[in-house]
Amino acid sequence: MHQGFLPFAMPDISEAEIDSVVETLRSGWLTTGPKVGRFEADFAKYVGCQHAVAVNSATAALHLALAAIGLQEGDEVLVPTMTFAATAEVVLYFKARPVLVDCQPETLNLDPDQIEKAITAKTKAIIPVHIAGQACDMDRILELARAYDLRVIEDAAHALPARHRGKMIGTIGDITCFSFYATKTITTGEGGMATTESLEWADRMRIMGLHGISKDAWKRYTAEGSWYYEILYPGFKYNLTDIAAAIGLEQLKRCTHFWEIRERYAALYNKGFQDVPGIITPYVAPDVRHAWHLYIIQLDLEQLRIGRNEFISLLKQENIGTSVHFIPLHLHPYYRDTFGYRPEDLPTASAVFERIVSLPIYTQMTETDVERVIETVRRLVRRHRR
Numbered sequence: 103m104h105q106g107f108l109p110f111a112m113p114d115i116s117e118a119e120i121d122s123v124v125e126t127l128r129s130g131w132l133t134t135g136p137k138v139g140r141f142e143a144d145f146a147k148y149v150g151c152q153h154a155v156a157v158n159s160a161t162a163a164l165h166l167a168l169a170a171i172g173l174q175e176g177d178e179v180l181v182p183t184m185t186f187a188a189t190a191e192v193v194l195y196f197k198a199r200p201v202l203v204d205c206q207p208e209t210l211n212l213d214p215d216q217i218e219k220a221i222t223a224k225t226k227a228i229i230p231v232h233i234a235g236q237a238c239d240m241d242r243i244l245e246l247a248r249a250y251d252l253r254v255i256e257d258a259a260h261a262l263p264a265r266h267r268g269k270m271i272g273t274i275g276d277i278t279c280f281s282f283y284a285t286k287t288i289t290t291g292e293g294g295m296a297t298t299e300s301l302e303w304a305d306r307m308r309i310m311g312l313h314g315i316s317k318d319a320w321k322r323y324t325a326e327g328s329w330y331y332e333i334l335y336p337g338f339k340y341n342l343t344d345i346a347a348a349i350g351l352e353q354l355k356r357c358t359h360f361w362e363i364r365e366r367y368a369a370l371y372n373k374g375f376q377d378v379p380g381i382i383t384p385y386v387a388p389d390v391r392h393a394w395h396l397y398i399i400q401l402d403l404e405q406l407r408i409g410r411n412e413f414i415s416l417l418k419q420e421n422i423g424t425s426v427h428f429i430p431l432h433l434h435p436y437y438r439d440t441f442g443y444r445p446e447d448l449p450t451a452s453a454v455f456e457r458i459v460s461l462p463i464y465t466q467m468t469e470t471d472v473e474r475v476i477e478t479v480r481r482l483v484r485r486h487r488r
């Protein structure tokens with residue numbers, strides 16, 4: 103018997119978020135204002151960083167981070183091929199070059215062994231992506247960055263609240279960029295945050311994120327503000343609204359609780375699949391706290407008579423939504439045609455791509471939903487084993 107469709111992801115919005123938005127709408131201040139200020143302060147406290155700059159997406163945060171470190175046309179930035187479009191496209195905004203780096207087969211994270219080979223005299227930065235919410239090997243990445251004088255901009259779109267050797271993600275690299283997209287571990291609808299220990303970089307990101315005009319430009323319509331402003335740089339329009347921050351403030355209060363549910367569901371999945379030949383559960387490195395934004399299994403294709411695509415179709419027929427994170431960048435037409443990448447240039451990501459499936463993991467699911475996914479996956483694998 104078929105049950106209702108279980109979506110791959112869904113936001114968790116309570117009455118507190120709704121009330122907070124309504125209160126903001128009634129307050130007369132919709133765009134960047136006091137709520138954004140509070141959201142930045144609360145986020146900085148939660149993560150334990152000095153400065154947090156709220157913006158309207160992680161993509162914007164990544165763009166501003168590269169602007170803050172002074173990326174120039176012709177520079178190179180090391181970007182994992184196993185990531186979303188955003189991580190590399192921001193490099194292209196500068197007419198700089200994203201140099202794609204292969205992943206580790208188990209964690210899907212940037213492979214530190216491949217980084218050094220990709221460094222040239224033009225390399226300015228590395229953008230590690232903490233895939234699924236599992237921290238990259240930051241010790242080795244920082245060591246390489248120090249040795250070659252590179253900046254480290256972390257793409258932590260998946261990694262709230264993640265830790266690496268006890269340190270919160272958001273306090274480790276030069277600048278860290280979080281996403282509050284609707285499916286992320288906390289959401290503001292669309293939104294993002296850049297964290298850093300450097301006041302200079304934080305200020306630059308604030309200025310560039312609001313048209314390159316002098317600091318606190320958002321205050322110009324308040325009693326304490328002034329009509330006068332100066333354009334210091336050609337900036338962008340990346341500010342977060344108070345309406346979005348109103349959601350974020352409430353989501354942040356629930357962040358640890360959300361994480362506990364995700365971790366519990368990940369443990370249920372791990373247990374449910376531990377004795378299933380054909381399914382490889384996510385490897386978790388020692389000394390990390392996984393945020394479990396995603397739960398990515400790998401199919402052991404040697405044991406199965408079906409491929410990943412058919413597996414996904416069969417799950418869909420069983421009313422279970424899944425996804426794939428990610429189609430490696432080098433396999434996309436733009437990167438293939440512009441830079442001449444071939445699948446064999448980044449062999450681990452090319453191979454692993456054929457095996458990965460992201461299963462639903464979110465707080466709006468029940469344990470019964472998790473059990474249903476486990477039971478269905480086990481049944482499909484049993485039926486299609488070699």
Ligand SMILES: Cc1ncc(COP(=O)(O)O)c(C=O)c1O
Nearest residue numbers: 159160161186188259281282283
């Ligand atoms: C790894 C990664 N980086 C960046 C982004 C972009 O985030 P946003 O949609 O907030 O710009 C995403 C979004 O899914 C992502 O998965």
